[in-house]
Amino acid sequence: DYILKPFEKDQLFLGVGRALQHRRLIIENRNYQRNLEQLVEERTAQLTAKHVELEQSYDDTLEALGSALDLKDAETEGHCQRVTEFCISIARAMPVPDQYLPILARAAFLHDIGKMAIPDGILRKPGPLNDDEKQIMRKHCEIGYNMLIRIPFLRxxxxxxxxxxxxxxxxxxPRGLKGEQIPLGARIFTIADSLDAMISDRPYRRALPMSHAREEIKRCSGSQFDPAVVDVFMTIPEQHWLDLREHLGSPFRLAHLKNL
Ligand SMILES: [Fe+2]
Incomplete structure (x- = not known):
């Protein structure tokens, strides 16, 4: 705004009035903006909390599903938990993107969920399976996949x-996939799974010493296992696996794994 000389009283008042009005609008606008920012911040925090809560209840459900399998297949008791922890350790040493860790954890935890549909006579058979029984047992991969693929966050x-x-x-x-056709998570998983199988007692044999199990994984690099993942696995000291097995979270919480 501008004021002409010589000053005219009315015009001066009008000019000052306009300036004051302008200043008031600026202050109001600034306050409005500040309030808005605060509101957005509050709402974002609320939304994040809800998201965490939702993910937690998803994982609670998955844990219940996993323990249902434990009841049916006693041999796997504790196996799903250990294998999940082992997978995360290898993945973090790779490293893989952080967003991949919960995906891998959920997959490792539920890897044998398809065994729910395998008859007890086969699942709990004390001796070796015959060819027909093996064929049925092998279906647990597809059955598990079909159970989970319908749930969008488990795709x-x-x-x-x-x-x-x-x-x-x-x-x-089931598909005879080769090399990188196999999802990275599955290439990590097979090492974790074999490690846990070897270092655990089975009805037909005692657990192998950790050093023996590691050598065996190295020996199968390139045949059963991805050599790149084996190399990473071999950099992790034996003591790490022993500690992890001893101090497995009790009760085990799937949802906590991603914060490891
Ligand atoms: Fe399996």
Whole structure:
């Protein structure tokens, strides 16, 4: 605004009035903006909290599903938890993107969920399975995949579940995938799974010493396992696996894994 000389009283008052009005609008606008920012901040925090809560209840559901399998297949008791922790350790040493960790954790935890549909006579058979029984047992990968693929937030985990029995050289099942056709999560999982199987007692044999288990994984690099993942695995000291097995969270919480 401008004022002409010589000053005219009315015009001066009008000019000052306009200036004051202008200043008031600026202050009001600034306050409005500040309030808006605060409101957005508050709402974002509320939304984030809700998201965390929602993810937690998803994982609670998955844990319940996993323990249902434990009741049916006693041999796997504790196996799903250990294998999940082992997978996360290898993945973090790779490293893989942080967003991949919960996907991998859920897949590892539920890898054998398809065994729910395998008859007890086969699942709990004390002796070795015959060829027909083996065929039925092998279906657990596809069954698990079909269970999980319908749940949108488990889609990537379902792909890992489907591929968890594939071998790097293409000699695994169900699709005989080779090398990088196998999802990275499944290539990590097979090492974690074999490690836990070897260092655990089985009805027909005692647990192997950790050093022996590591050597065996190295020996199968390139055939059963991805050599790149084996190299990473071998950089992790034996003591890490022993500590992890001893101090497995009790009760085990799937949802906490991603914050490891
Ligand atoms: Fe399996």
């Amino acid at each position: 990537d985990a379902a792909e890992i579940v489907l591929a968890h029995q594939e071998f790097f050289d293409g000699s695994g099942y």
